[in-house]
Amino acid sequence: MPQDNFVYDHILIRYGELSTKGKNRKDFIKKLFNNVKNALSGFPALDYEKTHDRMYIHLNGEDPFQVKTYLEKVFGISSFSFAIRCDSDIEAIKATTLALAEQDEQRTFKVAARRSWKQFPMISDEINRAVAGNILRNTAWKVNVKTPDVKIQIEVHEQDTYIMTDKYPGAGGYPVGVGGKAMVMLSGGIDSPIASYLTMKRGVAIECVHYASPPYTSSQAREKVLELARLLAPYQGHIMVHIVPFTDLQLAIYDHCDESYAITIMRRMMYRIAERLAKKQNALAIVNGESIGQVASQTLESMQTINDVTRMPIIRPLACMDKVEIIDLARKIGTYETSIQPWEDCCTIFTPKNPVTKPTIRRAEWMESHFDFEQLVDACVENCESVLIYPDKKEEETEDLF
Numbered sequence: 001m002p003q004d005n006f007v008y009d010h011i012l013i014r015y016g017e018l019s020t021k022g023k024n025r026k027d028f029i030k031k032l033f034n035n036v037k038n039a040l041s042g043f044p045a046l047d048y049e050k051t052h053d054r055m056y057i058h059l060n061g062e063d064p065f066q067v068k069t070y071l072e073k074v075f076g077i078s079s080f081s082f083a084i085r086c087d088s089d090i091e092a093i094k095a096t097t098l099a100l101a102e103q104d105e106q107r108t109f110k111v112a113a114r115r116s117w118k119q120f121p122m123i124s125d126e127i128n129r130a131v132a133g134n135i136l137r138n139t140a141w142k143v144n145v146k147t148p149d150v151k152i153q154i155e156v157h158e159q160d161t162y163i164m165t166d167k168y169p170g171a172g173g174y175p176v177g178v179g180g181k182a183m184v185m186l187s188g189g190i191d192s193p194i195a196s197y198l199t200m201k202r203g204v205a206i207e208c209v210h211y212a213s214p215p216y217t218s219s220q221a222r223e224k225v226l227e228l229a230r231l232l233a234p235y236q237g238h239i240m241v242h243i244v245p246f247t248d249l250q251l252a253i254y255d256h257c258d259e260s261y262a263i264t265i266m267r268r269m270m271y272r273i274a275e276r277l278a279k280k281q282n283a284l285a286i287v288n289g290e291s292i293g294q295v296a297s298q299t300l301e302s303m304q305t306i307n308d309v310t311r312m313p314i315i316r317p318l319a320c321m322d323k324v325e326i327i328d329l330a331r332k333i334g335t336y337e338t339s340i341q342p343w344e345d346c347c348t349i350f351t352p353k354n355p356v357t358k359p360t361i362r363r364a365e366w367m368e369s370h371f372d373f374e375q376l377v378d379a380c381v382e383n384c385e386s387v388l389i390y391p392d393k394k395e396e397e398t399e400d401l402f
Contacts, residue, residue, distance in 0.1 A: 077170030108144035174203030191289030198317035221343035
């Protein structure tokens with residue numbers, strides 16, 4: 001239901017999935033607490049408080065709906081509600097809920113109380129009846145327990161009671177950072193941004209590597225990738241994108257290898273580079289947007305041949321998803337329209353007519369033996385440009401990685 005007519009002074013956050021983690025619970029809550037504060041750093045008036053199963057944000061006059069737009073992108077939150085705080089006293093609870101009802105036009109309602117403080121002198125049903133009776137006597141509101149316009153939720157704690165009228169879904173998952181860090185191969189297509197999103201949702205922080213082949217790939221293709229990173233950045237605060245100059249290595253592959261194996265060899269080189277960058281940045285895995293059988297380089301035989309060049313774990317969040325599911329998720333998180341912009345990346349500029357679908361490791365190694373690729377891989381890593389992307393900034397901070 002719309003809450004625009006109500007005046008709130010707090011936001012109550014429910015942890016959800018991370019509450020099931022036993023020994024890691026404190027670490028998870030601490031990480032979520034810090035992530036929430038970082039996400040809401042643009043609201044300096046806010047104060048924060050955490051308990052074992054809830055987090056509370058004191059609004060101090062800030063607009064809860066503006067805070068909501070940032071909060072709903074923080075992983076680790078099951079749900080949250082706008083709330084009004086009052087004393088843990090039945091008369092104070094009755095007065096606050098009545099004032100809430102009087103702020104709006106006639107509605108149907110239901111009261112649902114929860115006592116976290118078991119020493120409160122009334123049980124939950126008694127609280128429900130006392131609050132509902134007070135509203136019925138003093139307003140034109142009506143009770144509807146099955147489909148109410150407003151569900152008045154009351155959480156009674158020892159120090160304070162929180163009164164809410166709605167529940168917003170959180171992003172779910174685990175707080176970003178509790179699961180270490182991974183290096184995502186960000187191409188600029190539809191799939192890799194979704195792989196990034198799903199990786200962060202499992203609590204893994206990400207950095208991204210993008211392979212550029214100027215002049216065959218344009219500056220617009222580069223900006224497209226940085227814009228995708230900018231769209232993903234709110235989920236963890238900022239994202240580092242490593243832009244690899246891939247032209248010389250890519251041309252050497254097409255000069256020395258059979259055309260049918262060009263994509264396979266190119267992907268093997270990409271994994272070599274990604275592994276080196278990951279180790280330098282203390283990332284523990286490589287992530288990509290591959291889906292089994294989607295294209296020639298994503299058959300199981302291709303994956304086996306390509307994976308052979310690295311011992312680092314390869315995470316494929318989209319491996320068993322179909323394209324419709326991926327596109328739906330891209331639309332949901334807002335990356336789809338950027339992903340379909342028609343700027344080519346290095347994987348599409350030299351597409352072979354008949355790429356091999358069942359490559360072998362032995363033949364791939366034989367083709368690679370025809371040229372000194374190690375020197376070219378070293379050059380790619382050494383000349384890599386690293387760009388730090390923030391959600392709300394058009395300018396980037398460029399760093400030399402090595």
